[in-house]
Amino acid sequence: MNWTSFIFGKLSWSVFPTSPIAIGGAVFMVVVGLSLVTYITKRGHWKYLWHEWFTSLDPKRIGVMYILVASVMLVRGSADALLMRAQQATSVGASQGILSPEHFQQIFSAHGSIMIFFVAMGLMFGLINLVVPLQIGARDVAFPFLNSVSFWLFVAGAALINVSLIVGDFSTAGWLSYPPLSELAYSPTSGVDYWIWSLQIGGLGSLLSGINFLVTIVKMRAKGMSWMRMPMFTWTVLGAMSLVVFAFPILTVTLTLLALDRTLGMHFFTAGGGGNMMMYINLIWAWGHPEVYILVLPAFGIFSEVVSVFSAKKLAGYTSMVFSSIGIVFFSFVVWLHHFFTMGAGADVNAFFGIMTAVIAVPTGVKMFNWLFTMYRGRIRFESPMLWFVGFVILFTLGGVAGVILAEPAADYQLHNSLFLVAHFHTMILSGVLFGYFAGITYWFPKIFGFTLNEKYGRRAFWCWFVGFILAFGPLYILGFMGATRRLDHYDASLGWQPLFIVAGIGAVIIMFGLIFQVIQIIVSIRERHQHRDLTGDPWNGHTLEWSVPSPAPSYNFAVLPVVHSRDAFWAQKDAGMKSPIEYTDIEMPKNSALGIFLAALVGLAGFGIVWHIWWLVTVGILGAFAVFIVRTMDDETEMIIPASVVHAEEERLQFRGVHSR
Amino acid sequence: MVSPYQAIPVLHPQGPVALAELHVIGITLLLSSIIVVPLFIMLAVFAWKYRIGNTKSAREHHPRWDHMNPLFEFAWWLVPAIIIVMLSVVAWVSSHQLDPYVPLVGTEAPITIQVVALDWKWLFIYPEQGIATVNMVEFPAGAPVHFEITSDAPMNSFWIPALAGQIMAMPGMQTQLNVLASNPGEFRGVSANLSGAGFAGMNFEAKAVSEDDFSAWIASVKASSPTLTRDSYQTLAVTSSNNPITYYSMVDSSLYTSIINSYMTPQDASTSTDGMNMNDMPMGTMTP
Numbered sequence: 001m002n003w004t005s006f007i008f009g010k011l012s013w014s015v016f017p018t019s020p021i022a023i024g025g026a027v028f029m030v031v032v033g034l035s036l037v038t039y040i041t042k043r044g045h046w047k048y049l050w051h052e053w054f055t056s057l058d059p060k061r062i063g064v065m066y067i068l069v070a071s072v073m074l075v076r077g078s079a080d081a082l083l084m085r086a087q088q089a090t091s092v093g094a095s096q097g098i099l100s101p102e103h104f105q106q107i108f109s110a111h112g113s114i115m116i117f118f119v120a121m122g123l124m125f126g127l128i129n130l131v132v133p134l135q136i137g138a139r140d141v142a143f144p145f146l147n148s149v150s151f152w153l154f155v156a157g158a159a160l161i162n163v164s165l166i167v168g169d170f171s172t173a174g175w176l177s178y179p180p181l182s183e184l185a186y187s188p189t190s191g192v193d194y195w196i197w198s199l200q201i202g203g204l205g206s207l208l209s210g211i212n213f214l215v216t217i218v219k220m221r222a223k224g225m226s227w228m229r230m231p232m233f234t235w236t237v238l239g240a241m242s243l244v245v246f247a248f249p250i251l252t253v254t255l256t257l258l259a260l261d262r263t264l265g266m267h268f269f270t271a272g273g274g275g276n277m278m279m280y281i282n283l284i285w286a287w288g289h290p291e292v293y294i295l296v297l298p299a300f301g302i303f304s305e306v307v308s309v310f311s312a313k314k315l316a317g318y319t320s321m322v323f324s325s326i327g328i329v330f331f332s333f334v335v336w337l338h339h340f341f342t343m344g345a346g347a348d349v350n351a352f353f354g355i356m357t358a359v360i361a362v363p364t365g366v367k368m369f370n371w372l373f374t375m376y377r378g379r380i381r382f383e384s385p386m387l388w389f390v391g392f393v394i395l396f397t398l399g400g401v402a403g404v405i406l407a408e409p410a411a412d413y414q415l416h417n418s419l420f421l422v423a424h425f426h427t428m429i430l431s432g433v434l435f436g437y438f439a440g441i442t443y444w445f446p447k448i449f450g451f452t453l454n455e456k457y458g459r460r461a462f463w464c465w466f467v468g469f470i471l472a473f474g475p476l477y478i479l480g481f482m483g484a485t486r487r488l489d490h491y492d493a494s495l496g497w498q499p500l501f502i503v504a505g506i507g508a509v510i511i512m513f514g515l516i517f518q519v520i521q522i523i524v525s526i527r528e529r530h531q532h533r534d535l536t537g538d539p540w541n542g543h544t545l546e547w548s549v550p551s552p553a554p555s556y557n558f559a560v561l562p563v564v565h566s567r568d569a570f571w572a573q574k575d576a577g578m579k580s581p582i583e584y585t586d587i588e589m590p591k592n593s594a595l596g597i598f599l600a601a602l603v604g605l606a607g608f609g610i611v612w613h614i615w616w617l618v619t620v621g622i623l624g625a626f627a628v629f630i631v632r633t634m635d636d637e638t639e640m641i642i643p644a645s646v647v648h649a650e651e652e653r654l655q656f657r658g659v660h661s662r
Numbered sequence: 663m664v665s666p667y668q669a670i671p672v673l674h675p676q677g678p679v680a681l682a683e684l685h686v687i688g689i690t691l692l693l694s695s696i697i698v699v700p701l702f703i704m705l706a707v708f709a710w711k712y713r714i715g716n717t718k719s720a721r722e723h724h725p726r727w728d729h730m731n732p733l734f735e736f737a738w739w740l741v742p743a744i745i746i747v748m749l750s751v752v753a754w755v756s757s758h759q760l761d762p763y764v765p766l767v768g769t770e771a772p773i774t775i776q777v778v779a780l781d782w783k784w785l786f787i788y789p790e791q792g793i794a795t796v797n798m799v800e801f802p803a804g805a806p807v808h809f810e811i812t813s814d815a816p817m818n819s820f821w822i823p824a825l826a827g828q829i830m831a832m833p834g835m836q837t838q839l840n841v842l843a844s845n846p847g848e849f850r851g852v853s854a855n856l857s858g859a860g861f862a863g864m865n866f867e868a869k870a871v872s873e874d875d876f877s878a879w880i881a882s883v884k885a886s887s888p889t890l891t892r893d894s895y896q897t898l899a900v901t902s903s904n905n906p907i908t909y910y911s912m913v914d915s916s917l918y919t920s921i922i923n924s925y926m927t928p929q930d931a932s933t934s935t936d937g938m939n940m941n942d943m944p945m946g947t948m949t950p
Contacts, residue, residue: 101859174856180833181816186858271833272925277817278832311712313725317735342819343830344762344837351757355750365742368701373738375708377724382713393705401694404749410686410756413827414672417819417854481672483823485854490862495850496669 009614010190015168019103021083026166055592057144058555060448062151063129067441070122073114073158078515080111085472085505092501093493104489105172106191110161112175113195117202118158120295120429123437125154125209128237128298131444132213134546134553135231137222137562137569142215144590145632150209152600157202160607164194168611171195174487176284177258179269179277184262190611193262197607200255203248205600210244213237222545224564228322231544231568232308232315235322236301239329240294246333247290254283263610278343285336293332295429297325299436300367303389306439307371309540310386311378314568317370324363324370331360341409342416350409357407361400368393384458388439391466392431399427402477420480423473430469438465438518445525446534450552454528457521464514472507475500543568550654556587559647584644584651591640599628671824676849676870677842679760679826686756693745693752762829762839770805770873776918777811779818779831779853781901782860787890787918793883794890794910796898800879803846803870809839814899814921819854822868828854834925843870860903867907887911892920 017023040046053061087104091097099107133141141147164170171191173182182192217238221230230238257268258280267273269280308315315321337345337353371393380386402424405411415421438461446452479500484491491497525532534551545562546553548570560582566572606621608614675681711719765772776787777799786799801807811820813831820839821828824847829839843849853864871879888894890910895917914920 101862105856105859172858178817178856181857186816271813271816278835312723313727316727317738320735320739340830342828343832346763347758347761351754354753354757358746358749358753362739362742362746365697366739369704369738372701372704372708375705375712377719377722377727378708378712379714379720379723380709380712382709390705390709394702397698397701401691401698404694405687405690408686408690408749408753408756410683410753410760410827411690413760413762413829414680414683414687414823416828417821478670481670483671483821483850483852485821485852487856488862492865 006616007614009609009612009617011167011612011614015190016166017169019100021099022103022165029162029165050594051592054597055148055594057140057148057590057592057596059129059133059141059144059147060553060555062147063126063131064448066122066126066129066151066154069155069158070119070126073118073122075515076162077111077114077119078512080107080114082508082512083107084111085501085508087489088491089498089501089505091490092498096490099489101489102169102172105174105487106170108487109171109174109177109191109195110164113171113199114161115429116175116291116295117199118154118161120433120437121202121206122154122158123434123441124240124295124298125150125206127302127437127440127444128209128213130448131440131546132216132234132237133220134447134549134557135234135544136217136220136225137545137558137564138216138220139557139561139587140220140590141212142220143212145593145596145638146208146212148593148596149599150205150212152596153205153208153603154202156600156604156607157198157200157205159604160194160198160201160611163608164191164198168194176288178284179258179261179275179280180271182258182262183270183275184265185270193259193611196255196259196262197611200252200259201600201603201607203251203255204603206244207248207252210241210248214241214245217241222562222564222569225569228319229564229567229569231301232304232318232321233298233301233544236297236304236325239325240297242329243290243294243297243332247287247294250283251287251291254280254287257283259610263613281340281343282336285339286333289336289339290332292425292428293328295433296436297328299392299433299440300325302436302440302443303371303392304367304374305544306385306389306443307374309443309542310383310389311375311380312541313374313376313378314543315370316373316376317366318567320366321370324366327363328360331356331363335360338407338409338412340416341412347409354407354409354412358404361404361407364400368397383442384453384455384462385439385443387459387462388435388442391462392435392439395427395431395435395466395469399424399431403428415480417485418480419476419484419486422486423476423480426473426476427469430465430473435465438462443540444546446539446551447537447546447549447553448551449529450534451525451529451532452534452539454521454525454532457517457524461514461517461521464510464517468507468510468512468514470507472504472511475504475507538570543571545569548573550651552654554647554650554654556589556642556647559584559587559651582651584648586644587642587647588639589642591638593632593638595628595632599625599632602628671850675824676847677825677844678766679841680824682756682760683827686752686760689752690749693748697742697745760827762826762837764840765808766806766840766842768804768806768842770802772806772808773801774808774810775799775801777809777820777831778918778921779811779813779815779820779857779864780899781815781858782853782864782903783905784820784851784853784864784866785898786866787913788880789915789918791880791884792912792915793880793887794913795883796908797866797905798869798907798909799851799866800869800871800876801843802873802876803843805842805873807841807843809841810918811837811839812918812922814924815901816857817855818857818864821852821854822849823852824849825868828852830855834922836922843868846870846872846875858901860901863904883909884911890914890917892917895921 017026087097087099169189169191173187177195260266261268267275269275269277304315335357338357341350442453537550538547602621602624606618609617675684778785783796786795811831813833818831819828820831826841829837847870849868851866851868887909889912891914
């Protein structure tokens with residue numbers, strides 16, 4: 001028995017990065033982490049953070065933490081994007097650019113994985129946590145502790161992907177790690193294992209969250225809120241969470257099978273030995289395509305809220321909206337093969353999936369018309385959430401046309417794996433998902449923090465993103481027609497691609513300024529918070545229940561649980577004027593719990609252990625996590641009572657003037 | 663210096679397949695614009711007319727307006743649906759017409775070329791002519807070229823943008839692609855699917871020449887170059903980047919099949935990467 005390898009597994013001194021840019025990345029990570037820890041320690045904030053945030057089971061706090069972690073990961077993913085743009089703008093002809101092929105491939109693999117799993121998913125679950133309980137008139141989610149576990153598993157996954165910057169390397173096999181490239185024979189380092197286990201752990205959190213919010217929406221809606229009275233955002237979240245519950249188990253199994261191949265020498269997807277790589281590609285996209293709609297549906301919901309409120313109109317065609325969302329949920333499961341028309345399936349199969357893909361454009365098109373008819377006869381305020389919406393309509397429609405072209409198998413043969421494809425899905429995910437979440441964050445920010453965001457910097461951020469986007473991705477559509485494939489770390493000078501790559505790089509820099517403006521926006525808004533206090537609880541003249549409580553929303557959300565009589569419940573309340581006097585009662589809320597953190601930390605350690613084959617750590621992590629789970633189930637005192645008098649005092653403190661004062 | 667025709671190969675197709683594929687792109691774009699153009703006009707008009715600063719439209723404000731005539735709402739489901747039905751017909755017809763496995767008809771005699779994706783170069787085997795090349799494929803213009811494609815490395819994708827769309831190359835399996843170049847010319851061939859560190863340099867030259875030039879080229883390759891045996895293939899298959907064009911005057915006629923079958927047979931100790939021994943694997947090729 002070799003004790004060193006027992007204790008350290010495959011870890012050795014050679015796992016640390018050696019190239020200057022990789023060392024820079026690692027050092028930057030360590031410095032930022034250490035200075036943050038030092039700052040918090042010096043200011044003595046640990047106790048506050050631990051008691052008020054880390055251990056909190058309040059979905060609003062968990063939502064804020066989700067968004068913060070996702071924002072940090074957005075910075076990491078954007079830095080990766082800038083490096084890629086720099087490489088492709090310079091690595092032409094005799095020049096090899098700034099990165100080695102392996103490093104470039106690690107960077108685009110990390111960029112995709114991070115942006116989907118730890119930025120888009122994080123922002124989405126953040127917003128869902130912030131808004132859904134408030135919007136359905138509930139005080140909490142169905143399973144508050146599970147919610148905390150989900151969040152911390154998400155953090156553990158994000159941490160593991162960042163550890164790969166310092167210890168070892170990351171996958172070079174792309175963001176979906178197609179075998180056999182991702183198999184041990186072609187990717188012998190631990191990079192793909194980092195990819196597998198960070199996604200596995202983060203994905204487990206997503207699955208648990210999906211179950212949680214599905215149950216929350218089904219079981220915890222306010223009295224009187226029938227299905228067809230649900231706000232549109234809640235509807236789209238319900239659709240997305242149904243997709244999570246059906247799609248994420250496929251991801252879990254697929255990653256497990258790949259891990260078995262790599263760790264225990266099995267042959268599910270290997271080249272040879274009876275493995276079949278086509279099975280992996282089918283499975284990963286059977287998850288991957290619904291995943292796109294998981295991300296975009298809640299954004300559709302946000303746009304529905306925003307366009308209705310900022311046009312001072314009811315949402316046009318609510319029923320159409322509901323059924324188009326349900327249609328998207330259904331059809332998103334029968335289109336996965338369009339990601340590999342070029343695999344050589346027969347014409348019948350390709351045509352079927354091509355047609356299904358085109359069909360899914362119908363409900364999406366219907367939504368577009370509904371939004372536009374919501375603007376019709378409105379009084380439109382073009383504040384930044386509405387700007388994000390208009391930007392979305394323009395870009396998403398154009399990207400959608402590109403998508404319909406790609407849905408034609410015969411056209412896809414010429415465009416698949418090209419930069420046209422890259423431009424298409426970035427158009428959909430940036431305008432459809434990210435713009436939606438930015439609009440949502442601006443829109444609901446006052447509900448959580450009690451003051452509105454600075455509008456000037458919000459507009460600057462929007463214009464940088466919009467213009468930067470066109471410059472960054474417009475050239476990629478053209479490059480696709482020129483035969484430029486994705487993931488090239490180098491190309492020949494005679495191809496004449498360099499000018500377009502340089503324009504794309506300029507676009508990326510402009511987008512970076514958009515990000516900088518968003519950071520400035522937050523800082524300026526915090527400084528000016530007293531001027532922009534939301535004293536009414538309803539800064540935008542909203543329609544839905546979250547605007548009926550004070551801003552910031554108290555921990556228990558509603559002092560008195562609302563009763564819903566119609567769609568746009570709060571609008572109806574405002575029209576009718578508030579009638580019944582408020583009678584405060586005791587409120588039962590979940591106690592804080594640190595067990596979620598411990599559980600996720602142990603799972604994260606087990607993940608690190610598997611990556612490096614440190615089996616004792618894996619055993620400790622899994623058994624420990626199971627023990628924490630048992631401890632939690634033994635705890636019968638998980639609730640606390642907020643007495644009526646405290647609720648009353650809190651409502652007074654929040655200076656809630658309520659609807660009757662307007 | 664490249665001509666503009668080579669600069670944007672997808673938009674300047676040099677063969678009937680790529681041309682038909684471009685037509686599908688064009689038809690789809692046109693049909694989509696039937697929806698997209700009115701949508702953009704509506705966006706511009708509504709955004710301008712109903713902006714809050716426009717006092718003229720203020721009395722039109724109708725907060726409760728959420729649906730008009732049900733027929734109208736039905737219409738905005740129907741119009742996209744009709745377009746999609748038309749696109750579906752295009753999808754069905756073009757998927758069958760442009761099925762990459764369907765042989766083409768040309769003015770010259772058809773030719774079969776076997777393609778093996780390696781790390782990181784393309785091996786072309788001419789079973790009828792008995793030669794092989796690396797990173798260069800030549801064929802007569804006007805001849806239907808039938809590519810049989812596999813990989814002896816990670817999955818790849820075989821693409822000559824000016825001539826036809828791509829098809830994947832997978833180890834242990836065979837895919838097919840039928841291509842025809844209308845006129846003589848040189849076209850860029852591409853590795854379109856990430857296959858590892860040398861992926862960016864894994865390009866090839868596709869050259870369509872006259873029938874006479876082709877015969878002359880075959881003769882010159884046969885006269886001058888080394889032969890490709892199973893042993894020299896093992897050397898060739900070792901990973902290498904940015905390979906030069908190489909010619910082989912003679913090739914083992916069973917080489918291509920043996921490459922595919924190597925993923926089907928029990929692995930012996932010398933090639934096994936992990937010591938596993940599979941005993942009951944079927945022989946033959948698996949096709950997707």
